[in-house]
Amino acid sequence: MQTLKEETNQNSMRKQRIIDCDVHVAPRNADEIRKYMDPYSRSRFSLSGRDLYHHPMNVNRTDSVPPRGGGPGSDPDFLREQLINEYGIDYAILLPRPFSNPLPNANYATAVCSAYNEWQADTWLRDYNHDQVFRGSILISTQDPEGSVKQIERWAAHSQFVQVLSDSGSRAPYGQKMYYPIFEACEHYGLPFAIHAGADGIGINIQPTIGYPTHYIEWATLHSISYQSHLVSLLVEGVFERFPKLKVVLVEGGVAWLPTLLWRLDQMYERYSEEVPWLRRKPSEYMRDHIRLTSQPIERPDKDRELVRMLELMDAENILMFASDYPHWDFDSPKYAFPKLPDRMRERIFFENARELYGLK
Structure with missing residues (x-):
């Protein structure tokens, strides 16, 4: 039997409109993707993930395997049952993960993304999207x-694609000019550029730490280092002066590191602003206009008031967006996040x- 507090929480959540900004969907099998590929790419493709740092337990929730078959995140009806209907989600922003950024063959990497985009358009954004x-997310490989x-x-x-998506794992920090054609296209079409944690130090990607960690726990903890590197690069290189309408979303890289990083960067700017004369404001002053972060995994201190204070310090009211990370094992329920x-x-x-x-209603 539910307690009064639990019932009150559930009633409150039903009244709260929710956009989940990190929902992972996947094809039922490799052939769903191969059908959209040319013969050259088709013969090489297989469903794969990270080939260096494997999750030591289960990547996904143990209850997320659809009863009618297929892997976690592959059955739209079961996803609706576990996420959309359970929590009253208004919109789910889909982030498939082809892990194409580590691939050394740039043309093949884009072919993989192209096939995933076709698959998304035909399935999750059309056949499965009656409601x-x-x-x-338009998937791209930044090495191409x-x-x-x-x-x-x-x-x-396409009205159902609302952002451009790539991995945090890359050949260089995202503020560098090799990526400007991507940002120019994002700005031109009014699409945010989203970065999802993962693939750092794998394949052709640079590992953001001083070397390669030994364990998954180290690698995953230090995703925030990758995000700090990309964010400082974007701010210092003047990307938002060059592309004043560009928005960037940092997905699944944590949030607690943000206030202290910006304090330090602003202090450095006061000392070395002559080195970056293209900046017209302190680095932190670009955040509200250009950067959004997603909440999962939210770092939880022991005391709730400390978390609320951290959210105030990072300007969460204006830059943070809820994410559940469904169907992964560390899923954040909207009720308890x-x-x-x-x-x-x-x-x-x-x-x-x-x-x-995302321009939603």
């Missing part, structure tokens, strides 16, 4: 800027920030 709850731009141009007019928050902060984190970013 219009799903919104997709030319091919990435073509993918953005190919899908930008946060302590009690001020009403306006909660509304903006769970709904308004994402609604504004």
Whole structure:
């Protein structure tokens, strides 16, 4: 029997509109992707993940395998049952993970992304989307800027694709000019550029730490280092002066590191601003106009008031968006991801920030 507190929490959640900004979906099998590939790419393709740092337990929730077959995140009806209907999700932003950034063959990497985009459009964004709850991500491989731009141009007019997505694992920090064609296309079509944690130090990607960690726990903990590197690069290189309408989303890289990083960067800017004369504001002042972060995995201190204070320090009311990371093992339930928050902060984190970013209703 539910306690009064539990019932009150559930009633409150039913009233709260929610956009989940990190929902992982996957094909039922490799043939679902191969059908969209040319013969050269088709003969080489197989479903794969990270080939260096494997999760030591289960990547996914043990209850996320669909009873009708297929892997976690592959059955739209079961996903609706476990996520959309269970928590009253208004929109789910889909982030398939082809792990193409580590591939040394840039043309093949883009072919993989192209096939995934076709598959998304035909399945999750059309056949499975009778209620219009799903919104997709245009997948690109950043080692192929030319091919990435073509993918953005190919899908930008599709109303159900709401952002461009790539891995945090890359050949260089994302503020460098080799990526400018991608940002130019994102800005032109009004699509945010989203970065998802993973693939760092794998394949052709650079490991952001001073060397290769021994264990998965080290590698995963230090995802935040990759995000700090990309963010500082974007801010210092003047990407947002060159592309003043560009938005960037940092997905699944944590959030607690943000306030202290910006304090340090602003202090450095006061000392060395002559080195970066293209910046017209302190680095931290670009955040609200250009950067969004997703909440999962939210770092939880022992005391809830300390978490709320950290959210205030990072300006969460204006830049943080809720994410569950379904169907992964560390899934964050909308009911329990946060302590009690001020009403306006909660509304903006769970709904308004994402609604504004993605142009949803």
